[in-house]
Amino acid sequence: MRILGIDPGSQRTGVGIVDADAAGKARHVFHTALAVLDADSFPLRLKRIYDGLCAIIEEHRPEEAAIERVFMARNPDSALKLGQARGAAICAVVSRALEVHEYAPMEIKQAVVGGGGADKAQVQHMVSVLLGLQGPLQADAADALAVAIAHAHTRATVGRIGIPRTAWRRRR
Amino acid sequence: MRILGIDPGSQRTGVGIVDADAAGKARHVFHTALAVLDADSFPLRLKRIYDGLCAIIEEHRPEEAAIERVFMARNPDSALKLGQARGAAICAVVSRALEVHEYAPMEIKQAVVGGGGADKAQVQHMVSVLLGLQGPLQADAADALAVAIAHAHTRATVGRIGIPRTAWRRRR
Numbered sequence: 178m179r180i181l182g183i184d185p186g187s188q189r190t191g192v193g194i195v196d197a198d199a200a201g202k203a204r205h206v207f208h209t210a211l212a213v214l215d216a217d218s219f220p221l222r223l224k225r226i227y228d229g230l231c232a233i234i235e236e237h238r239p240e241e242a243a244i245e246r247v248f249m250a251r252n253p254d255s256a257l258k259l260g261q262a263r264g265a266a267i268c269a270v271v272s273r274a275l276e277v278h279e280y281a282p283m284e285i286k287q288a289v290v291g292g293g294g295a296d297k298a299q300v301q302h303m304v305s306v307l308l309g310l311q312g313p314l315q316a317d318a319a320d321a322l323a324v325a326i327a328h329a330h331t332r333a334t335v336g337r338i339g340i341p342r343t344a345w346r347r348r349r
Numbered sequence: 350m351r352i353l354g355i356d357p358g359s360q361r362t363g364v365g366i367v368d369a370d371a372a373g374k375a376r377h378v379f380h381t382a383l384a385v386l387d388a389d390s391f392p393l394r395l396k397r398i399y400d401g402l403c404a405i406i407e408e409h410r411p412e413e414a415a416i417e418r419v420f421m422a423r424n425p426d427s428a429l430k431l432g433q434a435r436g437a438a439i440c441a442v443v444s445r446a447l448e449v450h451e452y453a454p455m456e457i458k459q460a461v462v463g464g465g466g467a468d469k470a471q472v473q474h475m476v477s478v479l480l481g482l483q484g485p486l487q488a489d490a491a492d493a494l495a496v497a498i499a500h501a502h503t504r505a506t507v508g509r510i511g512i513p514r515t516a517w518r519r520r521r
Contacts, residue, residue, distance in 0.1 A: 223436055224443040247429055256425040260432015261439065264395055268437045271396040 178332065179206065181239035181275065182325025183230070184317050185266040187258040188214050190226050191317030194237050195308070195325045201333025203326045205308035207237055208318040223265040230269035242270045243328035245320070246279040280327045288327035350504065351378065353411035353447065354497025355402070356489050357438040359430040360386050362398050363489030366409050367480070367497045373505025375498045377480035379409055380490040395437040402441035414442045415500035417492070418451040452499045460499035 180203075184191035190211045195203035211229040213222040244267070247259065270277055283293040289303045301319040304310070307326060314322075352375075356363035362383045367375040383401040385394040416439070419431065442449055455465040461475045473491040476482070479498060486494075 218449075220439045220443045220449045223439050227440045227444065249425060251425070253421060253423070253425050253428040256428035257419055257432040257435075260429040260434075261436035262432075263429075264433035264436020265440045267392045267395050267433065268399045268440050271392045272399065277390075277392045 178241065178329070179237065179239045180325045180328050181234065181237075181242040181270070182321040182323065182328065183242065183244045183266050183270070184320035184324065185226065185244070185259065185262040186317060187219075187222065187262045188212070189317045190229070190262060190266060191315070191319070191321035192230065192233055193318055193322030193325045194233075194239055195322065195329060197329030197332060199333060201330045203308065203329040205310060205322070207233070208314070208322055209233070210315045210317045219261075223261060226262055226265040227269045230266055231273065234269070234273045234275070239275065241278065241328065241332075242275045243278045243280060243324045245285060245324050246281045248281065278328055278331075280324055280331070284331070285323050285327040288330040289323045350413065350501070351409065351411045352497045352500050353406065353409075353414040353442070354493040354495065354500065355414065355416045355438050355442070356492035356496065357398065357416070357431065357434040358489060359391075359394065359434045360384070361489045362401070362434060362438060363487070363491070363493035364402065364405055365490055365494030365497045366405075366411055367494065367501060369501030369504060371505065373502045375480065375501040377482060377494070379405070380486070380494055381405070382487045382489045391433075395433060398434055398437040399441045402438055403445065406441070406445045406447070411447065413450065413500065413504075414447045415450045415452060415496045417457060417496050418453045420453065450500050450503075452496055452503070456503070457495050457499040460502040461495045 178197045180195050180197055182193040193208040194206040196206055197203050213225040216222040216225050286293050286295045290299050300323050301314055304319045304322045305314050350369045352367050352369055354365040365380040366378040368378055369375050385397040388394040388397050458465050458467045461472050472495050476491045476494045477486050
């Protein structure tokens with residue numbers, strides 16, 4: 178099962194792809210950070226995110242997608258910017274008919290580091306270790322790989338204990 | 350010049366299209382409110398906005414697009430939701446190679462009612478009057494038509510006084 182992880186942002190969008198086996202073990206396929214700051218306008222940044230993700234999906238053919246749930250953005254202005262980037266990313270994914278699964282930050286840390294209290298640096302370090310990557314890993318790409326690993330882990334766990342997991346909780 | 354106005358929202362996205370003459374007078378072409386609440390998940394709501402706008406652009410072939418600038422969202426949670434809807438809408442527009450122009454709420458009121466202090470009901474009423482529409486007009490569709498009218502008005506003014514207007518201020 179090939180999984181696409183996304184960490185959207187209005188400046189950089191992290192993208193990570195892993196192959197997961199039935200036991201939930203993830204193997205690295207691809208990662209990048211789509212930098213969009215040099216686009217000529219904010220709409221064109223969103224287009225870069227959308228087009229960039231569509232091209233990556235086209236090339237690597239992931240079967241499911243995972244994204245971090247946003248619990249509380251810092252302030253309305255940054256929430257709006259993040260939301261726009263997230264909207265562009267999710268549009269790209271659903272336009273390619275991929276299911277999107279959301280994970281809380283705590284679930285991602287639990288899957289990658291084994292504890293919900295880990296800091297960002299620990300998560301990045303463990304992503305490199307788990308996937309056997311050499312050299313420094315860009316932070317947003319690491320977060321994208323982390324959510325993909327969390328999804329790989331959850332799929333395997335859910336498979337073992339037989340609980341159907343809904344793709345995205347219905348919200349009002 | 351055919352202008353597409355959009356009023357994005359996570360529950361309903363207003364869409365309005367007008368034809369503008371050189372003097373800035375707008376003629377009604379089309380309006381609707383894309384209701385997305387009944388979509389099965391939040392990502393599918395965004396897909397509805399994206400697909401819905403793409404279909405409308407395909408059918409009516411607007412040449413430019415206008416959207417209301419968000420100054421201050423009420424809170425981070427609603428800003429995130431609005432941002433995602435806005436991201437999906439802007440993606441649809443830029444994927445069809447339309448320029449997106451942003452207008453402050455005050456500029457829209459000024460164009461439609463002639464004063465920046467007008468309330469929402471006044472704006473809706475004046476949109477109907479200016480475009481010669483009969484019967485009640487859905488609120489989000491009215492807001493979308495209002496921003497299209499504001500763009501028609503600004504284009505004509507800018508044309509007369511010869512100031513080039515940039516499509517979207519570059520932001521960091």
